[in-house]
Amino acid sequence: MRCFAIDLDGTLLNKEYGISAGNQVAIKKRQAQGDVVTIVTGRAAFDARRILAQHGLNCPVIGANGAEIEVGQDRQYFLNRSSSRTIWEIVRSTNVFIHIYLQDNILLPRFSLAALQGGDRAFQEAIQAQLTQYGVEEVDEIAIDQLDVIKFMFVSPDRWRLEHLEQHLLQLKICSVTRSGANNLEVMANGVTKGTALQDIARAYGMTLEDIIAIGDNQNDLPMFEVAGTSIAMGNAEASVKSRATYLTSDHDEDGVAEALNDLERWEQTKEEQHGEHLGHR
Secondary structure: OOEEEEOHHHHHOOOOOOOOHHHHHHHHHHHHOOOEEEEEOOOOHHHHHHHHHHOOOOOOEEEHHHOEEEOOOOEEOOOOHHHHHHHHHHHOOOOOEEEEEOOOOEEEEHHHHHHHOOOOHHHHHHOHHHHOOOOEEEEOOOOHHHOOOOEEEEEOOOHHHHHHHHHHHHHHOOEEEEOOOOOEEEEEEOOOOHHHHHHHHHHHHOOOHHHEEEEEOOHHHHHHHHHOOEEEEOOOOOHHHHOOOOEEOOOOOOOHHHHHHHHHHHHHHHHHHOOOOEOOEO
């Protein structure tokens, strides 16, 4: 038995945020063979479950970049309230768009909507996943001290502002910070990453990390690549992600996940028999 840990946006989901028929068939085939297919996403777990159900899929879910574990014994890793308060004090005057992930919904402070103004067309297209995400509730007031926060998401067309914010948060050493795109920051409890989630997966299924194949496209997927036995980068992945992958597959709009699931054993055999460049692997 092997486990395929698959990212959603930019990986399993196409540009219309759907799961293609080819990807659906490939996942069900792997499951029928006894393999585990787990979704490991920056999205809220409840949002990921909804997307899977819409496409007739039933997979374990790791949400919020590893802060929500629905594999084995369910658990959540919340930011402690002192850290949440410190982060909130910093960002509420930083002019960034804000999502606050809770267990059952996502809070959107209305004042932060103004931070989306001024972005170009590419920026507006890139943030559609955030704007259309399921479970978002617009609010006027935030009592941050009374909330159990799973994740903060910050978005801005001003990348310098995000880089400055990222450095500020990292210097505090009170949280884990990552990105799933050039125009966002995602903030979780200290030590939480998709990589730590893979360790939970391995324990839950009684397998080693060598038995896990990670598939992704962006910076928040790199912790998975660092610990998984095999890593597969999408054709649309960032160059830094491709350079650290075991194999390369096609674009998320070209059934790249299905290609990886269907062809992995052939790639592995080819890699053993030949050295150097070959279709499908570095």
